[in-house]
Amino acid sequence: MSTKAFAPEEIVKETLNSSVKKVKKPFITSFLLGILAGAFIGLGALFYTIVKADETYSFATKQIFGGFVFSLGLILVVVAGAELFTGNNLIAIAWAEKRVTTKQMVRNWIIIFFSNMIGALSLVVMIYFSGHFEMNHNAIAETYVKMAEAKCSLSFTTAFFRGLLCNILVCLGVWMAMGGKTVTDKILAIVFPITLFVAAGFEHSIANLFIIPMGLLLDSSVSVDVITRELSVSGMFKNLIPVLLGNIVGGSVLVGLMYHFIFLKNKKTY
Template structure:
């Protein structure tokens, strides 16, 4: 079918079948590898966030250059997830496709999302601790540390509805990046598919829950205890509740279930062997 599109990429219908089949495998993965891959994904997104902060800490850059440049380097995080292999909560919102087609149960979906989200937090916060201990935040005469705190305080101060909507818009783009990466057959294909949607959501200032799990703990480690405004655990939790809810809606409903209705609804489930030979 992909020949009809004049390229060796998988066609959209083939992508829908692949996403669903992968979703079944993810939902039924054993707990230990699922948790380990989740920790890796959290660390990978943290690495992308670390590069983003480096760009944003340069005062010589204009607003557009800092936002777009930060978005481009942040895309390293999802590229590592997609190419190296890891389990990312926001990307796994696409499990909604396999669930809607009746191939996995609600319990299996919730198990995956809960375990992966928790493991992502461990990986992201663990990387934040390592980065802080390494002295990285003192670079550029302390500008990196100050930038982290400024970013985290802005996230903590977001009104609930704004954090939610930014989470929705973020994960529409993240899941579209994952979707398009599934169409690629090479690392170059996947990189091209990932960079532009991820760069766009970061440049636009949308909210990614796992990135926040790196930035906000790091800010709590860096900030002086006598600062006028402090990033707190309760402030982080208040942000994450609404951002995670927004990420879920954007990824599961606006991408996953939308494509399910377009390509998979009322179609008999296919075996993995049928998908590979289509």
């Protein structure tokens, strides 16, 4: 078999066929793969937090190196195998091509989002009882709280556009990984877009389902200086709703439907 990467026109075909397979998986298979993906993204966020908590790094170093290690989350999803809500927004390609119905697409998104949430929250519980946050003289715990507070303090518009920009990059990472034929190809395709989205401070709904609950659990045990105090369950939903909407628009419309229009509308690629 050739190890040459797929051309963009071939990636469309691969993504289309993969999307059809995703919506046809049995519920339990999709659900369990979704749980894995939520935990995998949480592990990426944990890795990022370790870097973010080290005050010996400059701002740019923390952001870029932190984004680099966060890439582990999507690498695990793509290479080890799991179903991630933000990546599954690319199912919009198959929907536009009428290979899947609106009901099938929305059903998949709902199953995967809530199973991702269960995976992320399960990891929160395990990490909390592991005492991981006590590392670096409790700086890890303080960093979780500061990040969660900052996320809960975002306005609707800011959170929406950060979510939109995030999932453009996440879906481009998934898209390019689909074009690779080796594990190395896929990892290299993922690392740069994910590093950029994290370094730029964009918002990922599933990562936030790990970071904000961790911040909520640790809030009472650390003292941090913040301008506002919006870290709460209601603050979490205040963040998640616009970020979720932004993720959907960025991934399904600005990547999925854009490539459908370019390569599939009124054309035959297979």
